Amino acid sequence: MSIEFFDNFKNSKDYVQSLDRGLQVLQSFTTENQLLSVSEVASITGLSRPTARRILLTLEYLGFVFANHGKYALTPKIVTLSNAYLSAQSSSWQFAIPFMQNFANTTGESSSISILDGDKIIYVARVSKKRIMSINLDIGSQLPAFATSMGQVLLAHLPEGELREILKDLNLVKFTENTVESKEELITILKDVQEKGWAGVDQQFENGLRSIAVPIINQQGKVVAAINCSVHAGRVSTEELRNNFLPLLKETSRKIGDLCPIRSY
Amino acid sequence: MSIEFFDNFKNSKDYVQSLDRGLQVLQSFTTENQLLSVSEVASITGLSRPTARRILLTLEYLGFVFANHGKYALTPKIVTLSNAYLSAQSSSWQFAIPFMQNFANTTGESSSISILDGDKIIYVARVSKKRIMSINLDIGSQLPAFATSMGQVLLAHLPEGELREILKDLNLVKFTENTVESKEELITILKDVQEKGWAGVDQQFENGLRSIAVPIINQQGKVVAAINCSVHAGRVSTEELRNNFLPLLKETSRKIGDLCPIRSY
Numbered sequence: 001m002s003i004e005f006f007d008n009f010k011n012s013k014d015y016v017q018s019l020d021r022g023l024q025v026l027q028s029f030t031t032e033n034q035l036l037s038v039s040e041v042a043s044i045t046g047l048s049r050p051t052a053r054r055i056l057l058t059l060e061y062l063g064f065v066f067a068n069h070g071k072y073a074l075t076p077k078i079v080t081l082s083n084a085y086l087s088a089q090s091s092s093w094q095f096a097i098p099f100m101q102n103f104a105n106t107t108g109e110s111s112s113i114s115i116l117d118g119d120k121i122i123y124v125a126r127v128s129k130k131r132i133m134s135i136n137l138d139i140g141s142q143l144p145a146f147a148t149s150m151g152q153v154l155l156a157h158l159p160e161g162e163l164r165e166i167l168k169d170l171n172l173v174k175f176t177e178n179t180v181e182s183k184e185e186l187i188t189i190l191k192d193v194q195e196k197g198w199a200g201v202d203q204q205f206e207n208g209l210r211s212i213a214v215p216i217i218n219q220q221g222k223v224v225a226a227i228n229c230s231v232h233a234g235r236v237s238t239e240e241l242r243n244n245f246l247p248l249l250k251e252t253s254r255k256i257g258d259l260c261p262i263r264s265y
Numbered sequence: 266m267s268i269e270f271f272d273n274f275k276n277s278k279d280y281v282q283s284l285d286r287g288l289q290v291l292q293s294f295t296t297e298n299q300l301l302s303v304s305e306v307a308s309i310t311g312l313s314r315p316t317a318r319r320i321l322l323t324l325e326y327l328g329f330v331f332a333n334h335g336k337y338a339l340t341p342k343i344v345t346l347s348n349a350y351l352s353a354q355s356s357s358w359q360f361a362i363p364f365m366q367n368f369a370n371t372t373g374e375s376s377s378i379s380i381l382d383g384d385k386i387i388y389v390a391r392v393s394k395k396r397i398m399s400i401n402l403d404i405g406s407q408l409p410a411f412a413t414s415m416g417q418v419l420l421a422h423l424p425e426g427e428l429r430e431i432l433k434d435l436n437l438v439k440f441t442e443n444t445v446e447s448k449e450e451l452i453t454i455l456k457d458v459q460e461k462g463w464a465g466v467d468q469q470f471e472n473g474l475r476s477i478a479v480p481i482i483n484q485q486g487k488v489v490a491a492i493n494c495s496v497h498a499g500r501v502s503t504e505e506l507r508n509n510f511l512p513l514l515k516e517t518s519r520k521i522g523d524l525c526p527i528r529s530y
Contacts, residue, residue, distance in 0.1 A: 009326045016323040022284035023327060027345070031352040058281040061274045062288060074350040076382035080292070082347040083407060085339040087296040117341035140405055142348060 018055075021047055025055045026064065026078065035071040086122075086140040089115070093125040093225075096256045100127035103229070103252045107245050109236070111252070113216065113227045114143075116154035119166050121145050124225065143205065146186055147175055149213035150226035152199035156190040157215055157223040163190070178204045198246060200238060208233050212241050214253045218260035227253045283320075286312055290320045291329065291343070300336040351405040354380070358390040358490075361521045365392035368494070368517045372510050374501070376517070378481065378492045379408075381419035384431050386410050389490065408470065411435060411451055412444055414478035415491035417464035421455040422480055422488040428455070443469045463511060465503060473498050477506050479518045483525035492518050 009015055028044040029036060036044070042052040056072050059065045065072045093113055100111045110128035114121040123141045145151025145166075155163060167183055180186045193199040198214045213228035229245050236245075274280055293309040294301060301309070307317040321337050324330040330337045358378055365376045375393035379386040385407045410416025410431075420428060432448055445451045458464040463479045478493035494510050501510075 009322070014319045014322045015326070016283050016287060016319050018281050018283035019287035019320060019323050020327060022281060022287065023329070023346075027349070029353075030349045031356055034353040034357075054279045054281050055284060057274070057279045058284050061280070062285060064288070074353070076350070076380065076387050078350045079347045079382065079387060079405060079407065081288075082344045084292070084295045085341070085343045088294075088299040088339070091296055092299075115341065117344065122341050122344060140344060142344065 021045070021051065022055050022059065025052065025059065026074070029065075029072075029074045035068075035073050037071050041072070082140065089122075089124045090140075095259055096125055096227075097127060099252050099255050100125065100227070103248055104128060106248060107229065109229050109231050109245070111227060111229050111249070112150070113225050113256075114150045114154075115225050116145060116151070116158070117142070119145050119170055121148060121151045121154065121226070144173065144175075146170060146172065147179055147201070147205040148228075149199040149201040149211040149230075150228045152189060152193050152201065153213045153215050153226040154223065156193040156199070175205050176203050176207050178202055180204060198250070200242065202238055203233055210236065210238060210241060212246055212249060214246075214250050216253050216260065217257040219258065224257075224260055227256065286310070286316065287320050287324065290317065290324065291339070294330075294337075294339045300333075300338050302336050306337070347405065354387075354389045354405075360524055361390055361492075362392060364517050364520050365390065365492070368513055369393060371513060372494065374494050374496050374510070376492060376494050376514070377415070378490050378521075379415045379419075380490050381410060381416070381423075382407070384410050384435055386413060386416045386419065386491070409438065409440075411437065412440055412466070412470040413493075414464040414466040414476040414495075415493045417454060417458050417466065418478045418480050418491040419488065421458040421464070440470050441468050441472050443467055445469060463515070465507065467503055468498055475501065475503060475506060477511055477514060479511075479515050481518050481525065482522040484523065489522075489525055492521065 024045045024047070025041055028041050033040070033044070038049055038053045038056060041047070041056060042049045045052065047055070056065060056067075060067055060072070063075060063077045066075050096113060100113070103111050104127045110126065112123055112127075113125040114123050116122075120142045123143075143151065145155050155166065158166070167186070170183065170186075172180060172182070172186070174181070180189065189199075198212060200210075200212045202210050209230060210233045211228045211230035213226045215223040216225040216227055218224045227249065229241070229249050231241060289310045289312070290306055293306050298305070298309070303314060303318045303321060306312070306321060307314045310317065312320070321330060321332075325332055325337070328340060328342045331340050361378060365378070368376050369392045375391065377388055377392075378390040379388050381387075386409075388406045388408075408416065410420050420431065423431070432451070435448065435451075437445060437447070437451070439446070445454065454464075463477060465477045467475050474495060475498045476493045476495035478491045480488040481490040481492055483489045492514065494506070494514050496506060496510075
């Protein structure tokens, strides 16, 4: 889709303004703003009060929000919107599970696959040696890309323009002592990750959590996801991760990537 | 909100039809139908082809779908819509974590809290003795209510009319040998669960998985969630679950419920 499309679309007769506004209203609810009045929604979205009110009433009628003492909140129905996407993603990575299982059995550690969404990674597959059950409750979880090994791998392989856009608005939350502190430091890390073909993160997101990740490259040579191995810092050293686990992780990634069909995303 | 509101809303001037239609289009994508053409979306939603096309173009412009060879698919952006809800839910149950942690430490098993959404349960908190890390990747996972102990507890405490609505459209997927096979059997189980105040599920959803659950009752006496303990069937017997774990689970639930403020949902 062309740049012109995006520049002019809002003026075209195909633009459905009410849908855009409705989705803006849904996105105005956040962890910090769970309960919003009509006026607050109007103020956050920039919509007029009557427009915000009509949209909220429609969303209430459709079951996506509920009203309580003059404030609105999202309902669980909003989860069903993303569930179709997540179960589709999960099923499209199902083929990778046996390879990940083999990795987990050999190393005794867990492995995950994730894709990039803006400045976040989304888990699409996960296998744990310790896990008894096959139900995967982790799919769809989001973590900040910059502080995770899979995220650093995915950011490192972005086209420069896209990376610049993400870095521009990036909020470098200081999760631990080891968290990357500046965009300059992050850019240096990402260059290194791109050159060596893997990322290692030592307790940058959470104390006690250490991981390595490599890209999954599809049949067309494009990075489509990342696969990691995460371990308890008290149990596995960074050297052990790199020397013992990285070669097998690379091999696992290659096997999965070789089966990845060419897709446009 | 009154019944009249729902009956007449579509004819009122407050109804934003394009928003309703846009959300219908988003919901037409499923695991089975990940890629849809304009005509297919029109056929699933009952919208005209030109309307479906305008909505898809708008959703593409907004980043919620992408087009590839004449077919549309959802993008990860759809997950951000539900993320606000889920992180809000997760943070609103954060206060329960220490009680769950105490349960997990005492029993050596994991415990979760979930809420009901139609015929599914949604995980809102989870603590595992075995889990080293505090990041909770499980929040937002959905499981079928009828085949899980938390789901049976939540269904058992629904008002009769609401339960009837859910049972009407319920698809009793046969997950294991032990899965409930008929609506009559399920109703008998739910009556029993309501009377005794807890549910026990032995490998009805997945072989090797056994769990018990009790309701979480808020300060107003209303069931607002369920809490469970799930174990490996090979390690913990149903008797052990009931005799050793149930009393502590009830006590944990009572402590959490006593802190649950009165909310309208």
